[in-house]
Amino acid sequence: MAYQQQSEEEVAELQKLSNEYEPEVTGPLVGQREPSTAISTEYASADPVFQAKTAALPQKYSHYRAVRGDGRCGWRSIAYGYFESLIHLGDSNKFLEEEARLRSLSNVLNEAGYDALLYEDFADEMFELMRKVHNALPAGEAETVLHEAFNDEGLQNYTITYLKTLTSAWMKTRQADYAPWLLHQTVPQYCDAQVMPIGAEIDNVSLSALKDVFLSTAGIALEVLYLDRTEGEEVNMHRFDPVNYHGGVTIGTIRLLYRPGHYDILYKVEDFPQPPPPMQTYLQYGSHVDDDPAGEVGCPDFMALIPGMSYVNPHQAWMSNSSYGNDFFATSAPVQQCLPPVQTPAPQAQPQIQPQPVYASPATPTHLVAPPMQMPHEMVIRSVPSHANHGHNGFQHQLSGPFRPSAWELEDGFVQATSQVPFQTSIFRNSHFNTAHFLNPDFQPEEWRPEDESHDDHHAYGISRIPTAIEATLENTKSID
Amino acid sequence: MAGNKRIMKELGEIQSNPPDGVSISLPSESDFNVWHATISGPSDSVYAGGNWKVEITLPKEYPFKPPQLSFKTKIYHPNVTNDERGAMCLGMLRADEWKPPNKIADVLKLVRAVMAAPQPEDAVETSIAEQFRNNRKEFDKIAKEWVNKHAK
Numbered sequence: 001m002a003y004q005q006q007s008e009e010e011v012a013e014l015q016k017l018s019n020e021y022e023p024e025v026t027g028p029l030v031g032q033r034e035p036s037t038a039i040s041t042e043y044a045s046a047d048p049v050f051q052a053k054t055a056a057l058p059q060k061y062s063h064y065r066a067v068r069g070d071g072r073c074g075w076r077s078i079a080y081g082y083f084e085s086l087i088h089l090g091d092s093n094k095f096l097e098e099e100a101r102l103r104s105l106s107n108v109l110n111e112a113g114y115d116a117l118l119y120e121d122f123a124d125e126m127f128e129l130m131r132k133v134h135n136a137l138p139a140g141e142a143e144t145v146l147h148e149a150f151n152d153e154g155l156q157n158y159t160i161t162y163l164k165t166l167t168s169a170w171m172k173t174r175q176a177d178y179a180p181w182l183l184h185q186t187v188p189q190y191c192d193a194q195v196m197p198i199g200a201e202i203d204n205v206s207l208s209a210l211k212d213v214f215l216s217t218a219g220i221a222l223e224v225l226y227l228d229r230t231e232g233e234e235v236n237m238h239r240f241d242p243v244n245y246h247g248g249v250t251i252g253t254i255r256l257l258y259r260p261g262h263y264d265i266l267y268k269v270e271d272f273p274q275p276p277p278p279m280q281t282y283l284q285y286g287s288h289v290d291d292d293p294a295g296e297v298g299c300p301d302f303m304a305l306i307p308g309m310s311y312v313n314p315h316q317a318w319m320s321n322s323s324y325g326n327d328f329f330a331t332s333a334p335v336q337q338c339l340p341p342v343q344t345p346a347p348q349a350q351p352q353i354q355p356q357p358v359y360a361s362p363a364t365p366t367h368l369v370a371p372p373m374q375m376p377h378e379m380v381i382r383s384v385p386s387h388a389n390h391g392h393n394g395f396q397h398q399l400s401g402p403f404r405p406s407a408w409e410l411e412d413g414f415v416q417a418t419s420q421v422p423f424q425t426s427i428f429r430n431s432h433f434n435t436a437h438f439l440n441p442d443f444q445p446e447e448w449r450p451e452d453e454s455h456d457d458h459h460a461y462g463i464s465r466i467p468t469a470i471e472a473t474l475e476n477t478k479s480i481d
Numbered sequence: 482m483a484g485n486k487r488i489m490k491e492l493g494e495i496q497s498n499p500p501d502g503v504s505i506s507l508p509s510e511s512d513f514n515v516w517h518a519t520i521s522g523p524s525d526s527v528y529a530g531g532n533w534k535v536e537i538t539l540p541k542e543y544p545f546k547p548p549q550l551s552f553k554t555k556i557y558h559p560n561v562t563n564d565e566r567g568a569m570c571l572g573m574l575r576a577d578e579w580k581p582p583n584k585i586a587d588v589l590k591l592v593r594a595v596m597a598a599p600q601p602e603d604a605v606e607t608s609i610a611e612q613f614r615n616n617r618k619e620f621d622k623i624a625k626e627w628v629n630k631h632a633k
Contacts, residue, residue, distance in 0.1 A: 099619075117494070117581045118544075121487050157545040161581045192580070198545060199577030 009105075029148040030080055031066035033267065049229050056234045057257075061225075063267040064257060074202030074263040075160045075392060077256050078210060078222070079149055081265055083133055085220045085252025087142045088272060094251070095134040098218055099127055105166060105213070119165050163214060167206050168195045181205045201261075205360075215318035216242035221253040228260060239285035282406040488513050495586050503589045515551075515588075518589060522632070523597040527624040528598055529555070531632030535592065547579035548588055557627040558609035561601050571595065571603045577592040611624060 036058045045052040051298045067073040067080070086094055102123070109119050129149050136145040149155055168191035175187040182190050182205060195206050202210065211222050219242050225235040235257070242250060255266040492513065495505050501608055510516065516537040524530030527541040534553040540546040552567030562568045575590060604610030612620045 114582060115584075117488070117490055118584065120546075122581070154542070157542070157581070161545065196580040196582065197578045197582065244499060 027066070028151050029068045029070075029076065029153065029156060030147060032147075033063045033065050033272065036061050036064040036266065043234045047229070049231070050227070052233050053227055053235050057227075057266075060234075060268065061255065061257075063272070064267045065235075065265040065267070067262075067264050069262045071199050071201050072160055074207065074256070075163055075210075076150065076156065076213070077263045077265050078202070078207075078254060079163055079254070080146070081254030082215065082218070082220060083129075084143075084272070085218075085254060087133065087137065087146065089251050090137065091136060092134065095130055095137075101217065101363040102126070102166075105169075107405055108173055108213075109165060112172040114165055114169055119162070120161035122158050122165060125155060126162040129155065129159060163210060164195055166213055167191075167210045171195070171206075172208045178205060178209060181208070200264075211240050215254065218239070218242075219249050219251040221250045223253055223255045223266075224258050225266060226256065226258050302481050339386050388439055484544045485513060488539060491585050494584075495560065500586050500589050500593070501591055514541070514543070514583070520589065520592060520596075522628065523593055526597045527621050528596050528628055528632070531628040533632055537588070539585075543627075544581040544583070545579075547576060547583075548593065550584060550588070553605065555627060555631040556596075557609065557624040559601050559604035559606050560595055560615050562605050563609070568605070569595070570605070571600065 039057055042052045043050045047052075067077050082444075086098065105124070106116065106119075111115060114392055130150065133142045133146050136142040150159075171187050171191055178187050178190075185193075190205065194200050194203065207224075216364045221242055222240045226238070228234065253271065255268070255271070257264045257266045359419045491506070492507075502523065504594050506517045506519075507513065507515070508517050509547055512590045516539070518535045518537055520533045520535055520552070521560040522533070524621060528633045532554070536553055538549040540549070550569045552569065555563075555567065557563075560569055560571055566594060569592065574588065599610075599613055601610035601613050609620070612623075
C-alpha cells in the first residue's frame with residue numbers, strides 16, 4: 001500500500017502539513033450550504049487516510065457549510081447550528097421558550113461576577129437576533145435573516161461574546177464539574193485566559209461547557225466529527241445527546257466537522273428543509289382534475305367529498321393509479337377521484353388469462369402531460385414527500401408481481417349494489433400503506449374468527465360465487481352500513 | 482450604535498466613580514471615542530508626585546477590540562514606547578487577549594499597577610528593561626529626572 005511505503009520523513013512531513021493546516025481567513029464568516037463532495041475533492045490529492053475519510057463523508061453527511069477560520073469558527077458554528085435547529089423545528093413557541101430560558105440564566109452570570117451593565121449589551125443583541133429570526137419564520141425567510149446576521153461582523157461579535165460569557169459563568173459557578181479537565185489551571189484562570197479573550201477559540205473544555213449550558217437544555221444534540229490522520233476509514237464521531245435535559249427529547253442535532261484548528265458545519269439530508277418534491281408527484285392526481293370532469297363519468301361526487309373515501313371505477317379494482325395517495329391529500333380540496341373510462345379495457349365476466357394492464361398501471365405516459373396550470377393551494381403545501389411516493393410505488397410493484405388475474409369477475413353495477421363504498425381488497429384495506437386509516441375513527445383491524453369460515457350462504461349479491469378476499473370486503477362493508 | 486451605548490455607560494460610571502489617581506475628560510464634545518485621562522504616579526513608586534496625560538482611543542469595534550493607550554506626557558518606563566506615540570500595549574490590552582467585558586476603568590487600574598511595578602519581561606524598550614533589571618539605581622535616577630522634567 002502506498003501509505004505503508006511512505007518513509008518516516010514523508011509521514012512526518014504530511015503530519016506537519018496537517019498540523020499547519022490554515023483554514024481560509026477570507027470569504028464570508030458563514031458560507032452557503034454546499035454538497036460535501038466538495039470536501040472529498042479538496043482532499044483527493046491528500047494522503048490516503050484523509051482521502052479515505054473524506055471520500056466516505058458525503059455518504060452520511062450530504063452537505064456542509066464553510067465557516068471562516070478566524071479563530072472563532074467553533075463558537076460561530078455552534079451558534080449558527082443552534083439557530084438552524086430552532087428554524088428547522090419551526091415552532092414559534094420554542095423561540096419564546098428559549099429566550100425566556102436564556103434570560104433566566106442572568107442569575108448565573110451575576111453569580112459568576114459579571115457586570116449586568118456590560119453583559120446585557122451582548123445578551124440584548126442575542127435576544128434581538130432570536131426575535132428577528134422568529135419573526136421571519138412565517139414568511140420562510142428565517143434562514144436568510146440568520147445568514148445575513150451571521151455575516152455582519154459587528155453583530156457577530158455580540159453573539160459570540162454572549163456565548164463566551166455564558167460559558168465562563170457556567171463554568172465558574174460549577175467549578176467542581178470542570179476543574180478535573182484542566183491541567184495546572186483553576187477554572188477562573190482558564191476562563192480568563194482561554195474562553196473570554198477575543199482571540200480564544202473554543203476547545204474541548206469550553207465546548208463541553210457551552211454544550212451543557214446552551215445546547216443540552218434546549219434539547220439540541222451535538223456531534224463532532226474529527227478529521228485527522230488517525231487510522232480508520234471514516235471520520236471519528238463524538239456525539240453528545242441531551243440525555244439528562246429537556247426530558248431527553250432531541251429537537252435537532254448540530255454536526256461539526258473538526259479539522260485540527262478549524263470547525264465547519266455538516267448536515268445530513270434530514271437536517272434541513274427539503275426542496276419541493278418532484279413535479280411528477282402531483283402530475284398524477286392533477287391530471288384527473290383537469291382532464292376528467294366528474295360529470296362525464298357520472299360518479300356520485302358526495303362520496304369523494306368524504307375524507308378518507310374514494311370512489312373508484314369498478315374495473316380499476318386494484319391499485320388504480322394514485323387514488324389512495326390521492327384521497328389522503330385531497331380531503332380539503334374537493335377533487336374528483338373518478339378515473340377516465342378511456343383507460344379501462346372493460347373486462348367483462350369472462351375468464352381472463354392475459355394479464356390485464358389495469359392491475360399495475362401506474363400513471364400511463366399519456367397522463368404525464370404538462371402540469372395543471374392552477375394547482376389547488378392545499379396540494380402545494382401538503383406536497384407528498386418523495387420517499388412516501390416511492391413507498392407507494394414499491395407497494396404497487398409488490399402487488400402486481402405475484403398477483404394472478406382471477407377467473408371471477410364482478411359484473412357491472414356491482415359497486416352500486418354495495419352502496420358504493422370504497423372498493424378495496426381486504427389485503428390493502430388492512431395494509432399500513434392504506435392511509436384511509438388515519439381518517440377513520442372507527443377503524444378496526446380485521447380479525448380472523450374460525451366461525452366465519454363455516455357459513456357463507458347468507459351472501460346474495462346476484463352472483464353465484466365471489467373470491468374469498470372480496471367476500472371479506474363485503475362482510476366488512478355491511479358493518480359500515 | 483450599541484458600541485456607543487456601552488461607551489456612554491462606562492463614561493457615566495467612571496465620572497461618578499473614578500479609579501484611584503485617575504481623572505477623565507473628553508477633549509471633544511462630539512467624539513466619545515477619544516478620552517483623556519490624567520493619571521497620578523503611584524505614591525510608593527519612582528513616579529510619585531508626577532501626573533501623566535494619557536490619551537485613550539476606543540476603536541469603532543469597541544468593546545470587541547481593545548482601547549489604545551498613548552502617553553502624551555513622556556515617561557521613562559520599560560513598557561511604554563520612548564517615542565512620540567508613548568504607546569503601552571501589554572496584557573489585557575493585546576488584541577487577542579482583550580475581553581469584551583473589560584472596562585476602561587480596568588485598563589486604567591492596569592496602567593497604574595504597571596507604573597508601580599514595571600514588567601521588564603514584557604518590555605517594549607529593551608534597553609530600559611535591562612537597566613531596570615541590572616542597574617535599578619540608575620533606572621530610578623533617570624525615571625525621577627523625567628518626572629521632574631515632564632510630569633510636573
